[in-house]
Each structure stands twice: as structure tokens, then as C-alpha cells.
Amino acid sequence: MSVITVTINGIEGSAPAGATLLEACRQNGVELPTLCHLEGLTPIGACRLCLVQVEGARRLLPACVTEAQEGMIIQTHTEKLVKYRKMTLELLLSERNHICSVCVANGSCELRTLCAQLGVDHSRFEYRCPDLPPIDTSHERNGLDHNRCISCTRCIRACDQVEGAHTLDMEGRGIENRVIIDMHQTWGSSRTCTKCGKCVNVCPTGTLFWKGSTVAEMEKEVGFLQWIRGGREKKTWSYL
Amino acid sequence: MLLLIGYGNPLRRDDGSGPALAGMLAARGGRDDLRVITVQQLVPELAQDLAAADITAVLFLDASVSGCSGENAVSIQPLSGVSPSPVLGHHFSPAELLCYAELLRGAALPAWQLTIPGIDFGYGEGLSASAEKNLAAAFAKVLVFLRKITLQ
């Protein structure tokens, strides 16, 4: 396996050829915030939190979908990048109705954790307070509350790529988009849903939850993606 | 050790500026002679925190309804333990807490109060633009204040 050299924040490091910038950064001990990315699902570069600055590039590049090239000089935490990341989080908060104090995901929410890490405690953008479809608890085990969705599509990809059911999908564009079940029906009436719960586990927020969960009770477990992928690709099943 | 108590209700807009300031100061870190507490209301048992052996002074961080803004809107005033007669509610004023703290520790505790003027105390999260500005000014004021009191 050939290795390439990159410079991250002024320090030289290496990465396997074909690695993404995100992988290159993480392998060299530089953490980048991510939301739509999840190890084991196809990266899509939707949330823009992992944006980095590459010397010579005219735009900022999402690290999760950009391949690292020999000799690249990368900045990950410039003032401008940090400012953009904060704005991105604030926009996410303003687009739906996040009431963390009574949310099932309080304490485990990735959005909230990132906000805390970046010092975002409210949004400077006007809250849009959208009218959303009612909360769907018609499913035997899972619930869906659109108030907290950040449209990262992790659930949709897990359902499609890992479970192979493709029950979940997205309708509408931009601010109007909504997660839907099958051809726009209630979860309880879906015939494709296998009730595996993968979507709930990969959802970074309190949007998807186990029914009956009370405030701050959700804990999500994403480790299964690793062993399922390992088993499928390398035929070695390790349940650690 | 200086005790910082930020109090107010973050679900009532500008009333949350005290806790917000406390949060900013806690997040700033870098000093081991500060202890930060955030509460929704002042309650009597806080006197026990005020009277902890290692506490030598206290600064209360609160919102105020004066509604002004600008350079001098934010002020830090020294406080002492005198209390008005209790009326009907269930929370305490800083002055009453100081009375109790003095009782518990046997000597008066040097105390200050910083107030951050707000204009919107309705339901909801997040500060009004004006309180936001005052919060930034308050943060700067506290930093100056902290530098001064460690010199003493």
C-alpha cells in the first residue's frame, strides 16, 4: 500500500493513498467535527462541518469526501473555518425546534455535543419555528420527531446500505426536506421496515428514538456498523 | 477562592444572561481560584456553598430589567447582607443569602453583584440583541474585575 505525505496545520504527516482528508487528519491526530459522516456509511459531504482549507484550492473542501493528494497543505482550524462551523451549527439549530432540556437525546446528542465544544449556546439566526409533520410513534418500537432532524441522512443510508431495506427516504429540498417512510406513510404501516433499529442507532440527534424513552434517556450505539462491514468485506466477524 | 453564581431562567430569554455569563467564565477556564455555580433561582441551601471553607468572596451574576444598553449599562456593585422582609415567593435575594452565609461562617463574606440589563423576559431561549451586547460587555468587565481582585 503506497503512502502519501501531507502537511496538516504546519506539521508533516502521512496517510495511505486513497484516504480522504478526514481520514488523513484523524490518522495524524487532528480531530475534525463531523455530523453527516459516519464510519461504515458512504460519505456524502452534506453537513459542511468538516470543511478544511487546502492550499491552492479556491474553495473550502469537505474533508470527508475529498481524497488526500501527495503534498497537500491543509489547515483545519483557521479563524474563518471555526467561524463557519459555528454558523453551520447555528443554522441547524434555527431550522427546527430543538428544546434540549426536554429532549430524549439530551446528554448523547452529537449536535449538542458539537455545539458545546464550539461554544454555540444559541443561534444568532432567527429561529424559523417550522410547522412540521406530527411526531410518528405508530411503529412498534421506534419514534420519529421531525423537530430535531438535521437532514444528515445517516438513517437513510444505514437503512439502505447496511440493512438493505430502503424504508427511509428524504422528500423536499433544502429547508423543506423531511425524512419520509416508504411512499409517505406512517412508520407503523410500513411493510419494508424490518424493525432492526439501525436507523435509530445511527441518528446523531433525538429525532429517531426508542418509544418510551424519557428525557435524556437515549443512548445510541453505532459500533455495529464496523463489525457488519468487517464481516461483509473481510469475512471476519468480530463482535467486539 | 472566588465563587461566581450565575442565576436566572434560560427559558425566559434575557433572564438567562446570568447563567450564560457563568457558562462563558467556566468555559474560559485557566484559573484554579474560581468556582462557578449556575442556578435558576437563589435558594437558601446555597448559603452552604457560600460558606465553604475555601471561599473568600462571591460575585453574583444576574439579569436586570432596567433595559438600558451601552458602555455603562453593566455594573458591578458591592453587596452586603441586609434583607427586605420576605414577601411571597420561594427564592432568595443575594443579600439574604449573604446573611445566612455570614451566620454559617461567622464572618461577613465580601460580595459583589453584576447585573446585565435585558429587555425581553418572555418564554423562549436565547438573548435579545441588546442583552447579547450587554453580555459581551459584562464578560469584559468581569475579566477586569478578576484581574483586580487577585492583585489584592
Next chain:
Amino acid sequence: MATMLRIEPVTRIEGHAKVSIYLDDSGAVSEARLHVVEFRAFEKFCVGRPFYEMPGITNRICGICPTSHALASVKAGDAIMGVAIPPVAEKLRRIFNWAQYIQSHALSFFHLSAPDLLLGFDHDPATRNVMGLIQKFPDVARKGIRLRGMGQEIIRILADKSIHQAWAVPGGVRQPLNAEKRAAIQAMLPEGFETIGLALELLKKSFAQFADELTTYDFPSLFAGLVTHEGGLEHYDGLLRFTGSDGTLIEAGVANERYRDYIEEASEDWSYLKFPFFKPHGPYNRSESAGMYRVGPLARLNVCDFAGTPRADEELASFRKLGNGRTVTSSFHYHYARLIEILFALEKIAETLDDDEILDDWVRAEAGVNRLKGIGMVEAPRGTLIHDYSVDRNGIITDVNLIVSTGHNNLAMNRTITNIARKYLQGDSVTEGMLNRVEHGIRAYDPCLSCSTHAVGRMPLVIRVISPDGSVVQEFSRG
């Protein structure tokens, strides 16, 4: 035209309230009103949420008694699930509730009422406060802080957080108790008993100087509160009992689901707090106090046949001697009743912890939606608290009705301040002594109209005297 004196909000009330005193043409008091001028939209914004989120939402109704709202809410949830929760979970919830009594009653007695009670109403206003209390009774003040802290600490030990906890959940509780936590709670109890003993002694000595108030606060009404199936003092579950002023049983034990047959809520356009009344004695008529009942500590001790713990029963016997042997009708004795309830709570916590069964870790029942309606009724420190939810088949809330403790006492509070104003208003001028008594008259009920903003400078206490032509003759401001 009638004259109106208005005592404006009240610096430290949670939720805004003000008092108006109406004079008739001859200058005598015709009526006093307590206005609650803040509307809280809880009943509206809970609609559309799953019922199991409700304890987390409703316990934010109040920073003072969140525990009670959480418990009423989880009991409504239990009812929707149609489950009997594991017995240990019920015991843990009870300890949680008793701890709430200790902290809440300690706050009311030691911190809010003690300056009035132990120093007297006519004590110099400059020191008739916490400071004066500390000067004269340093030991009481110190112990009071610790007792309140102890209640909070027990709640924290059980729920890992002392306010807005999500520990109690529909079906049970989230974490069991362990031996270490139990020992920590047990170690605190002896000091609690000592403090309450001292407070009882001091309070009883003070009665002599309040002869006037004792009669002014005295009026007939019904009393309501939960009792055990055997008729004992109850705070968490049980049947709703109504008794008359003389102690006669009016309704011995109403099942929680049937509360609407007995309680109806009226509204007045001058207050957001509703006026519940005892329906069989209706129709609603405020000036005649039709169907007026009192809830809370005084009412609970009046409706029960016995307390059920040795020391509380002993105290209850002397309490009853202050009335007709069974019922005590002066609202002044809410204070005494509070102390007896702290004693009872301490004894009950001790007794419940003594049994090793309490360490069992089976504390949560699981179930889906089995009923479309759930009613949760508990005794909050201030009185009976009712959460009444309707849900759809997926457990989504379609309707909420909350009857809060302070509401039940609304008619009685208005009655009390009317009595006080009649007795203590001299001419059309408000005296310090009268003001204090009006405030104290309300405080006897320890009302909680929580809205929890408190920012410095929010609404000072303003008193206006307005002559019949509408002009302001006198204006006071304090606080």
C-alpha cells in the same frame, strides 16, 4: 363607585400576582382579590408530545416543586400503560416525595414564615426578616438551612440531580437504590428529627401572641386531600376525601378517575388562576364561597383519621386540640401542619429504608398504550395535584388538564385576605401592619404561581389607594 386599594406584585412571588382591596362608599372593605396575572401555556404545548416525555416537560412547570409534577405525571403515565409498577419503585417514589416535603416545607417555614412567626408582625420591619431571625435565633436559622438542604440532598441521591430530574418515569423509576446511597440518607435523618423538634417547640410557644390572627384566619370551609385506603395520612396515592368544617365525612374516598364528578373549575376575568370548587355544593358563587375547600398541609391533617407514625400521631393529637378535636379551621395553622408533615416524612423515610427490600433493582415496568386516558393524582406539599391526560393509540397527547395545588386554595386565599383587610384596614390608609398581614395571609398557603423569572428590579411592591373618583391618593412602593 367603590374605591380600590391595590397591593402590587410582590417582589418574590413566582408568577405575578397582586392584591386589590375594594372599599365600598362607606370606606369599609367589600372584598379583597388576589390576582394571578400570568398565563402559562403548558396545557397547550404538551399536545402532540408522547406521554412518556410529559414528566420531563411538566416538571419544568415549577422550580419549587418539580418533584410533585414529575410524580403526578408518571402516575398518569402508569395509568395510560395500565400497569401496577414494581413495589420497590413505588416505595422509592414515595421517599422521593417525602424528601420533597422536607425541603419545600422547610423553605416555607424556616426561611419565609419564621421571621413573621418567631419575631411577630409588629416587630420592627427593618429587622423582621432573615437578618432579624439570624440575630435572635441563630440556631434555628442555621438548622433551617441544613434541613432544607437535606431534603434536596435526598432527592439528589435518588435521582442524581436535585431539580428537573427525569428519574421517575412512567412504569417506575430509572435507577434503583444501593446500600451506599441508603446509608447516606439514613445518616442525615437524626439531625432532621432534632431540627423539627426544636421548630415545633418554638412555634407552639408563639401561638399566644397571635390570638387575633388565629381568629381572623378562621373560617368554615370544606377540606380535601388524599387518604390511604384505611383513612391514614397519604401523600402519594390513595383516595380523595372531602370533609366538612366540623369534621363530618362528605365524601370518604373518591377514586382518582372520578375527580371531575366532585371538582369543577370556574374562571374569573381578573385572574389566570382558576377557581376550583366542590361541585356537589355548586353552582359556583365566589361571594358566598359556595363549594370552597382548602387543600394542603392543614387540609391533609384534617381529612385523615390518623397519621400512621408514632411521633406524628402524637403531634396530630395536640394539633387537633387547637380545633374542635378533629378539625382545625384557622388557616394560621398551616404552619403547624407543615412541621407535623416534615416529622411524618422523616419517620416514613426511616421506616421505608429499614427494610432491605428497598435495595431491590427491579424498578421499572414496561408497557405500551393500554388506556386512552390517564389521571395522576398526588399530594404536593401545597395540596392535591392532578395531571389528567388523554392520548391517541400511539401515546401522543391529545388533551391535558392540570389542576395545581395552589388553584384549589384560590377561593380560600381570597377569603383569607378579605377577612384580614376587613379587620386591619383603618380608614383608607394602608398601614405596615395590615400589609404584613395580608402578605402573611397569602403566605400561610405557601402559594406557588411559579413562572420563575426573578430578574433584579422586576416589579416592586406597589400599593395604591384610589379614591372613588379614581384619583390616586396614596402610593407606596417597597421591595
